[in-house]
Amino acid sequence: MQKIKTAVVGASGYTGMELLRLLLMHPNAELTCVTSRQYAGQPLSSVFPRFSQMAGSEVAFTEPDAETIKASGAEIAFLALPHGVAAAYATALLELGVKVIDLSADFRLNDPDVYEEFYGAVHPAQELLKEAVYGMPELPQRSEAIAKARLIASPGCYPTSIILPLVPLLQNGLIDPQSIVTCSMSGVSGAGKSSNVLFSFCEANESVRAYSAPKHRHLSEIEQELSIAASEPVAMSFTPHLVPTHNGICTTTSAKLIGSPESIGKALEAAYADKEFVRLLGEGSTADTKNVTRTNFIDIGWAVDERTGRVLLFSAEDNLGKGAAGQAVQSFNLVAGLPTQAGLQNI
Numbered sequence: 001m002q003k004i005k006t007a008v009v010g011a012s013g014y015t016g017m018e019l020l021r022l023l024l025m026h027p028n029a030e031l032t033c034v035t036s037r038q039y040a041g042q043p044l045s046s047v048f049p050r051f052s053q054m055a056g057s058e059v060a061f062t063e064p065d066a067e068t069i070k071a072s073g074a075e076i077a078f079l080a081l082p083h084g085v086a087a088a089y090a091t092a093l094l095e096l097g098v099k100v101i102d103l104s105a106d107f108r109l110n111d112p113d114v115y116e117e118f119y120g121a122v123h124p125a126q127e128l129l130k131e132a133v134y135g136m137p138e139l140p141q142r143s144e145a146i147a148k149a150r151l152i153a154s155p156g157c158y159p160t161s162i163i164l165p166l167v168p169l170l171q172n173g174l175i176d177p178q179s180i181v182t183c184s185m186s187g188v189s190g191a192g193k194s195s196n197v198l199f200s201f202c203e204a205n206e207s208v209r210a211y212s213a214p215k216h217r218h219l220s221e222i223e224q225e226l227s228i229a230a231s232e233p234v235a236m237s238f239t240p241h242l243v244p245t246h247n248g249i250c251t252t253t254s255a256k257l258i259g260s261p262e263s264i265g266k267a268l269e270a271a272y273a274d275k276e277f278v279r280l281l282g283e284g285s286t287a288d289t290k291n292v293t294r295t296n297f298i299d300i301g302w303a304v305d306e307r308t309g310r311v312l313l314f315s316a317e318d319n320l321g322k323g324a325a326g327q328a329v330q331s332f333n334l335v336a337g338l339p340t341q342a343g344l345q346n347i
């Protein structure tokens with residue numbers, strides 16, 4: 001069986017660990033290099049005992065270094081690194097002929113000025129922004145672009161849960177693009193393993209709070225992709241909340257309805273009926289994180305509020321799955337010419 005030699009850079013973090021889980025079970029992936037500064041030299045299974053005795057888990061952590069990654073034979077590298085850090089690794093790996101699937105935000109925005117506005121720093125590798133492909137395979141014409149790319153910017157977790165339900169409605173002119181209001185809830189793993197005290201057990205448990213309002217950095221990529229779908233600049237309201245669960249994002253989006261109530265379901269069906277990882281729950285159904293955690297599915301339900309003339313969209317995904325590692329493996333399958341569902345079934 002064809003095996004693609006694969007590296008995970010930043011493999012000790014939460015998305016890195018989820019990538020390891022998926023790639024160790026992937027029939028067409030061989031892990032040749034996994035990196036961590038703190039665990040360099042240690043076998044994977046001693047750091048993550050959950051993987052011991054799994055085929056492929058004999059590999060040991062190495063220092064993150066592009067030459068070492070290339071020397072391992074890796075053809076494709078996943079970057080599960082903080083934003084601002086990933087760009088330099090992407091540049092070095094691409095120069096060595098290794099394709100890159102970046103889970104950070106470094107290549108998601110087309111406009112370096114928007115990056116600077118939302119990330120508070122000059123973009124570290126502007127020359128690569130033009131060629132990076134925003135890796136959401138369900139968007140129109142996107143899977144073809146991903147398959148040909150050498151640099152894929154895998155989307156953020158919140159944006160995935162917001163963009164997918166809205167794009168078919170905007171493309172078909174069924175909602176007012178300037179009326180979108182979104183409220184999302186995320187589990188604590190969304191903040192990463194090395195996050196600050198606000199995400200520790202005593203601070204986060206038994207409590208819920210909004211944060212980063214009104215200008216969370218994900219707003220930049222959400223508005224970028226929605227503006228493409230609407231063919232006009234979209235400005236919207238997005239309020240994320242932290243909830244005391246491990247994984248999962250639950251999002252409710254509302255917008256002013258322009259089309260008929262029936263047009264919503266028809267547009268979503270037309271866009272996603274043949275998309276393996278989008279499950280349409282139907283009108284009147286809300287989405288529940290417990291049905292999607294540890295999977296690559298996004299579940300979408302909807303309702304029309306005839307009193308206010310607004311449509312409500314309900315979505316749920318695993319922030320580490322469809323919101324990060326699972327979606328990145330979808331791109332890996334496209335780049336490597338593998339079946340869409342390879343390594344993502346039955347997880």
Ligand SMILES: NC(=O)C1=CN([C@@H]2O[C@H](COP(=O)(O)OP(=O)(O)OC[C@H]3O[C@@H](n4cnc5c(N)ncnc54)[C@H](OP(=O)(O)O)[C@@H]3O)[C@@H](O)[C@H]2O)C=CC1
Nearest residue numbers: 010012013014015036037038080083104190192193194324
């Ligand atoms: N958590 C989530 O739900 C999602 C996260 N993302 C994005 O994915 C990326 C990874 O996130 P996440 O896994 O949560 O983060 P973590 O904090 O859990 O892990 C970060 C990883 O990066 C490594 N690392 C940190 N700093 C450096 C550095 N300067 N040089 C080399 N390696 C470094 C760490 O390894 P070590 O210290 O051992 O070297 C660790 O393996 C981020 O950009 C994040 O924004 C995207 C979607 C969802």
Ligand SMILES: CC(=O)N[C@@H](CCC(=O)OP(=O)(O)O)C(=O)O
Nearest residue numbers: 103104105156157186187190191
């Ligand atoms: C709960 C929580 O803190 N979530 C993170 C989402 C991080 C993430 O997805 O990172 P990217 O910017 O790479 O997409 C946050 O709000 O910053």
